[in-house]
Amino acid sequence: MxxxxxxxxxxxxxxxxxxxxxxxxxxxxxxxxxxxxxxxxxxxxxxxxxxxxxxxxxxxxxxxxxxxxxxxxxxxxxxxxxxxxxxxxxxxxxxxxxxxxxxxxxxxxxxxxxxxxxxxxxxxxxxxxxxxxxxxxxxxxxxxxxxxxxxxxxxxxxxxxxxxxxxxxxxxxxxxxxxxxxxxxxxxxxxxxxxxxxxxxxxxxxxxxxxxxxxxxxxxxxxxxxxxxxxxxxxxxxxxxxKICDPMSADQVDASQKDRQGWDEYWKSRKSTGGWVYDLIAAFYRKFIIKRTLNYFVHQYFKKNAEVLHAGCGSGQVDTDICQYINITGMDISVNALNFYKRTNQGKCKVLHGNIFSIPLQNASVDGIYNLGVMEHFDENEIRLILKEFHRILRLDGKMVIFWPPEFGASVIFLKMVKWILENIFGRKNVKFHPDEITRVQSKRHVCQIFEETGFRVVQYYFGLRDFFTYSVIAVEKR
Ligand SMILES: Nc1nc2c(ncn2[C@@H]2O[C@H](COP(=O)(O)OP(=O)(O)O)[C@@H](O)[C@H]2O)c(=O)[nH]1
Ligand SMILES: [Mg+2]
Missing domain, CATH: 3.90.550.10 (Spore Coat Polysaccharide Biosynthesis Protein SpsA; Chain A)
Known part of the structure; x- marks a missing residue:
């Protein structure tokens, strides 16, 4: 037998x-x-x-x-x-x-x-x-x-x-x-x-x-x-x-890409870096606060059925409503993130394994781009390179919505407080919830200038109550 x-x-x-x-x-x-x-x-x-x-x-x-x-x-x-x-x-x-x-x-x-x-x-x-x-x-x-x-x-x-x-x-x-x-x-x-x-x-x-x-x-x-x-x-x-979903197949993964910031570890399906309580709070935040804010800006700036790239998509828990409205391709450097993304969106979005500095898409091939909590993980030179790359793949008059945490954003302050408490009261060492945030928004002028210099026109800068002062939301248009 x-x-x-x-x-x-x-x-x-x-x-x-x-x-x-x-x-x-x-x-x-x-x-x-x-x-x-x-x-x-x-x-x-x-x-x-x-x-x-x-x-x-x-x-x-x-x-x-x-x-x-x-x-x-x-x-x-x-x-x-x-x-x-x-x-x-x-x-x-x-x-x-x-x-x-x-x-x-x-x-x-x-x-x-x-x-x-x-x-x-x-x-x-x-x-x-x-x-x-x-x-x-x-x-x-x-x-x-x-x-x-x-x-x-x-x-x-x-x-x-x-x-x-x-x-x-x-x-x-x-x-x-x-x-x-x-x-x-x-x-x-x-x-x-x-x-x-x-x-x-x-x-x-x-x-x-x-x-x-x-x-x-x-x-x-x-x-x-x-x-x-x-x-x-x-x-x-x-x-x-x-949710069980087929993982990324070998031909969907670009083996030459290296995840240098530790995102694969962050999106591992077993035991995350911050523990399950952090995961729960993060999931709550994504689903009930950030997703609603994203829904609002997506409807404002993208047309129905537009081809849109989510550049640095993570778990995709914020995409579960807008995937009915626009055609999303979720891109990430971490294969674990893409597997999570696939589980979350169960075939409603395309996935793309790629590097934000050299996106595997043709010139002027997307109507829009958005991301949340991605830009701050790079230094200003890298950010300029990323924006140039976004500029390349975006159609003329294409729009982009970037969620970028400011230095005094609510989640930044909250996580700093939790880190302080864990380290100073509970004696935990080197508490780290996510890869380092190198460049937070210093001021509206600070980021608007970076976008203007890389070929975009800023249409709106928002920081406010909608997401309880978590992100600066910058909407721009390709010049
Ligand atoms: N290999 C391995 N077997 C274990 C371990 N803990 C329990 N077992 C085995 O798992 C089975 C169930 O364990 P048992 O002590 O009877 O648990 P109980 O039935 O809940 O009382 C037994 O065959 C144990 O020998 C472990 O850590 N490693
Ligand atoms: Mg027994």
Missing amino acids: SKSEQTLVFIPTYNECENVALLCQSILNLGLNLDILFVDDRSPDGTGEIIDNLALQYPQVKALHREGKLGIGSAHYDGIQWAYTQGYRSLITMDCDFTHPPHYIHNLLKIATECDIVVGSRYLQENSLSDWNFFRKALTTAAHLLTRVCLKMPYDATGAFRLYRLDRIPRHAFDLIHSRGYSFFFESLYLFHFNHFKIKEIPIMLPARTYGHSKMDLKEMFKSIRLLMETYSTTLLNQERY
Whole structure:
């Protein structure tokens, strides 16, 4: 049977020396032609050697070793990546402690023909947890309740006994999961639920562990609660983060372009530089304040269906309204930003990987250009070069709207304050929310002069209440 028709069973192990050989044997005894992958994190109790011996004994068994205890979610992530690389059609994931009885694998496989993900559920049947102590029952029930209420998922979202149809789930989807601990389970299920994958459940009875002890501890519990809060707030304000969309293909990426300012790091889908609270505030700001201001200026200066370049597009969260009005091409130097942009705008805008100093577009080929928070990251000489490049690709009488923060803009002052508080009160070192801002607007005269010198006529300079004094908005026309 070729790998593309086969199922892999993945089992993470940490100190499971009493269980691992028995479990391996009982899975092989099912006679289902399954391969088994163990991922061990250097268990001090010698589990690693046992799985190596199993791998020598049975060709269907593989053993991977990692350098230390990196977390259960991280082990699942690595197991999933390995399964994709090997080309398996389906992946079953389960714990090593017999709390996921192997005989349920029959049911998982049966239901998998009808859906993308099968989840073993402890809540479809009375007394599924009858062997468990009060504390574990309470913990599991609370977690279930929280994921139901906050993430609005009906499933048993915190268990690891699952089947994924890898042939129906794109590999890159798993890169959108931030958690590497126990919260991996509800976060991954939320991701698939949110993206309308077909999820089915089978009832399971969960016996208690007989050997060894659980690795779920208070620290892991608090981490999970934090990630639940993070996921919940992201679902309210920054859902784009969880939208699955094909990433930029190799022929869309210009490999010769180097991102020297660190934007790829800033737009990474896992863990941003400023943390999730910064991401949330930034998303709130973009969506509710900046987007509305941009909508206003775009309608004022660009005609319906105009071809417009968003030069330095970032996540594109501000483009979600105007993409109905103008034809946008989002350009960025960061491939991560463009992937985020694609997720946000789901095919409604074109994307272009390029450098703002040599834009891969022909002379006089666009009706308009705009950007927000881009110019301040360059020095004045570079800004002149950028404006000349904009001048080149813009049609005669084409318009441009530039959002450029002034030295005393609201967001500049706010971030300076937060940085001061984090560094001086919380003792954090070198807090940095985004790549450096080198050239902020000093005065209206200061920027108007730069535009006039590079071949533009300033039509409007705005700094005001519309965006709560965040940006100087400069609208210009090609002379
Ligand atoms: N590789 C690896 N496996 C882990 C880690 N933490 C837990 N496991 C394994 O994940 C499975 C579930 O862990 P367990 O302690 O039973 O968690 P519980 O079921 O929530 O009590 C078991 O097979 C553990 O050996 C880890 O950090 N790395
Ligand atoms: Mg367990």
